[in-house]
Amino acid sequence: MTIPQGYEELTGKKVPPGSVCRLHRSLYGLKQASRQWNHKLSAVFFNEGFVQAHADHSLFVKTTSTLxxxxxxxxxxILLVGNDEAAIAHFKYVLEAAxxxxxxxxxxxxxxxEIARNAQGISLNQRKYTLELLQDAGYLGCKPVTVPMEPNQKLSESTGTLLPDASVFRKIVGRLLYLTHTRPDITYAVHKLSQFMAAPRSDHLTAAYRVLRYLKNDPAQGLFYSSSTDLALTAFSDADWATCPDSRRSITGYCIFLGDSLVSWRSKKQPTVSRSSSEAEYRAMADATCELIWLTSLLKSLHQSPSGPxxxxxxxxxxxxxxxxPVFHERTKHIENDCHVVRERLQSGFLKTMHVKSEHQLADLFTKAVQPNVFKTLTSKMGTHKLFIPS
Incomplete structure (x- = not known):
């Protein structure tokens, strides 16, 4: 650390030019501080018999035959859950002592x-966060719309004029990204907007404001996790081939359910150009498969297992x-080996694939801006719910 101002006057010692302080402990604000804090906190958990999950290092689990x-x-x-009130109270005491x-x-x-619980399950929403976002943007009294993005809208790097102040756009999109944790219905729109953070234009800002108008429609919409659900993992994957007007890369979309509860979803641009719609779809299947592998590992960390493939x-x-x-195909020989994780997991029995009609493809919501009637149908199957209707 650099020598603090006033050190020489306070101590009366002359410090040679270029000298630095060697710290005996971590200080708040240093780049190492967060790691040192995590190391100290983790030590308390380890001393109490907790095990750090390999699938998520922020998760610690302690189990016995009854605990x-x-x-x-x-x-x-820290969020702490358990099946023994005495054990929870004891660990709170340990933390308070440290x-x-x-x-x-x-x-x-x-x-x-915002978390709410009842006998049927747990609900999550970000109503307060959403209302604060609308208020800060001046859209608390705006006229709502029914979809977050105009159907089949194609935004590109050259549409509209450059914004004189890009910070307004970046601030809105940054806050929208955090909101997608409980709002799968805006995931595609926010994914699309986030591609223009470097040089946003007027059309991009207009599209961002439309997302805010959509949020005004249902600011407290969130997710519901049923307490009676089974542990079957079900995924839907889709791709929109060569949809990016600037790079001609495809869009991957997937959503994954644990029982009837939505637990993971994503909309992302594929890293390379696909030569066919089949290749783009296969890449999307590979991404969904990798997420299924991770979710299975996370369940095992919680000492649970999926009920079947x-x-x-x-x-x-x-x-x-x-x-x-697994036959070698001339048209698919160029596909990267990592995409064949789908084939590998099929052969191992971890995964089974099934065809779904396009009108029942839930992942369609994450690859394109769909018509209002289609949007309403797909979101109704996502496990989202409404706790509040604005007046």
């Missing part, structure tokens, strides 16, 4: 997420044939 405790950590915020601690009781608000739905028969048929 289950799990703690989820974000810096210095750190200055504030126990807030049953989880109702965590990192911008994971099911992956795709609406492209050619991609399904590529996955299930």
């Amino acid at each position: 289950f405790l799990a703690a989820l950590i974000y810096v210095d915020d 750190f200055k601690l504030r126990v807030l009781g049953p989880a109702k608000y965590f990192l911008g997420f 994971a099911t992956l739905f795709c609406d492209n028969m050619s991609a399904l044939h590529i996955a299930s048929n």
Whole structure:
């Protein structure tokens, strides 16, 4: 660390030019501080018999034949769950002995997420966060719209004029990205907008404001996780071939359910140009398969296992044939080996693939801006719910 101002006057010692301080402990604000804090906090968990999950290093689990405790950590915020009140109370005491601690009781608000529980399950939403976003943007009294993006809208790097102040656009999109944790319905629109952070234009800002108008329609919409669901993993993958007007790369979209609860979803541009729609769909299947592998590992960290092989739905028969048929094909020999994780997991019995009609393809919501009637149908099957209707 550089020598603090006033050090020489306070100590009376002359410090040679170029000298630095060697610290005996970490200080707040250093680049090493967060790692040192995590190391110290983790040591307390390890001393109490917790094991750090390989699938997620922010998750710590402690189990015996009768006990289950799990703690989820974000810096210095901790969620603790378990089946034994005495064990939970004991660990709170351990934490209070090691750190200055504030126990807030049953989880109702965590990192911008509002949590509600009843006998049927748990709901998550970001209503307060959404209303603050609308207020800061001046859109709290705007006229709502029914879809976050105009159907089949094609934004590109050259549409509109350059914004004189890009910070307005970047701030909105940055906050929208965090909102996608409970709003799968805006994921595609936000993914599309995030591609123009470097040089946003007027059309991009207009599209961002439309997302805000959509949020005004249902600011408290969120996800519901049923307490009676089974542990079957079901995935839907889709791709929109060569849809990017600037790079001609395809868009991957997938969503994954644990029982009837949506637990993972994504919309992303593929890293390379695909030579056919089948290739684009196969790449999307590979991404969904990798996410299924990770979710299975996460369940095992919680000492749970999926009830049978994971099911992956795709609406492209050619991609399904590529996955299930290990024969060398002239038209597919150029596809990278990592995409064949689908074929490998099929052969091992981890995964089974099934065809789904395009009108029932839930992942379509993550690859393009669809018509309002299609949007309404697909979002109704996502497990989202509405807790609040604005007046």
